Amino acid sequence: MALRFAILGAARIAKPALIDPLSENPDASLVAIGASTRERALEYAMTHAIPNAGTYEEVIARDDVDVVYIALPPAGHCEWSLKALEAGKHVFLEKPATVNEAEARVLVDAAKKAGKRLIEAFHYRWHPLFRRAVEIVQSGQLGELVSAEAEFSVPIVRNAREFRWQASQGGGALADLGCYPVSWLRQLTGAEPEVTSAHQDLEPDGIDRRTTAHFSFPNGLQADVICDMDPEGGRKPPRLELVGTKGRLDIDNPLAPQYGAELKLTLDGQETRETFPRRPTFAYQFDGIVDAIQSGQPVWTEGADLIANAAAMAAIRRVAATG
Known part of the structure; x- marks a missing residue:
């Protein structure tokens, strides 16, 4: 039915x-x-x-x-x-x-x-681009993961109706934008980070305009997360960079590949580039959720994962507040 x-x-x-x-x-x-x-x-x-x-x-x-x-x-x-x-x-x-x-x-x-x-x-998690990225990382092709940088910064118009500039509505750069790079890194590594440093640029009402954080993963990977609702120079394409002992993975626009995206894999000095279908991430997601509910199969972004992403963001806020 x-x-x-x-x-x-x-x-x-x-x-x-x-x-x-x-x-x-x-x-x-x-x-x-x-x-x-x-x-x-x-x-x-x-x-x-x-x-x-x-x-x-x-x-x-x-x-x-x-x-x-x-x-x-x-x-x-x-x-x-x-x-x-x-x-x-x-x-x-x-x-x-x-x-x-x-x-x-x-x-x-x-x-x-x-x-x-x-x-x-x-x-984003349902799109073939990100599924391919997970496959590459978890196959071990990159070797031991060393460093990563994930950023989603985009201008958010300031007006009275925009909830993302309202602390009372749960807005802020980390909540609205930063939740993505936090999730990207967690999904790619299959591990939970320790937040070793963080900084938030706060508005008078306490909303964060910009948040940066440094993650340390159990396997030694060191990663930086950046998100900004008022970035200098305007809109920046979402990006994800992951470096290992054997290679490097660069993704332009892991957020919404339907608007154009490229996965670049560099191994032993040899670079390969992959492009993906322009079908919307939302379409893959919706089909997957309908199927999951009907079949009873679990999905990536429920249960423990939902809690863990919230916990990582809570740790960022806590470290930023306490120094």
Whole structure:
């Protein structure tokens, strides 16, 4: 039977992340949109041809919804994920899943008790480009990993409606941008880092404009994470560099290869370049999640991984605050 989805949050991200890929998947349907007001939900429903609209509570309570996709600002993730799980729904949750490690543990525990899935939306992880990168690293071709650098810096417009510039909504460079490079490094290495140093440039309300951190992994890999919502010189392509004793891996745009990306592998001085399909990361992700829920197979970004990514970001904040 096709999975029936509902959206919580009349957000821009819902179109590429759910509405578009769902329209191409015969095993899924979109039943309803929930927003902070019925009026906002109705407007969104009309724009995107969604048959039902209501408040968050009304949508979660529907009997014809199997999966709730939560596209709210991070500060609302824990509350509404818990309510959806308690109502017997699976939860597909925008990143970052929570604003702190404690909330991540609460949600994962709640999902286990409910017997439902709680999956964090790290769309990059499903694309052939990143799957190829994982294959290269875990095959040992690079030898012992020595150093890495991962950056996602992009200008975020400052205005009253932009939650990423609001501490109360769980915004900030680390939460919105840095969660990706943290996840990239963890997924590639299959290990958890120790944060040995970190720095955050804070706004008056405490939001981090820029965050940098240094990771030390158990195998000796030393890695730097960089994220910035107001980068000098403007937008920078997301990038990932990984150096080992036998070679080097460079990826331009590991975040969204559909906009153009290249994987460059250098071994023994010989360089090879690989390109990948322009099919959106979101489409691969959506198909994978539908299949995982229907089959019961685990995925990369749930359970212990969801907690571990939140824990790594919490460690960055803690080290930056204490020096």
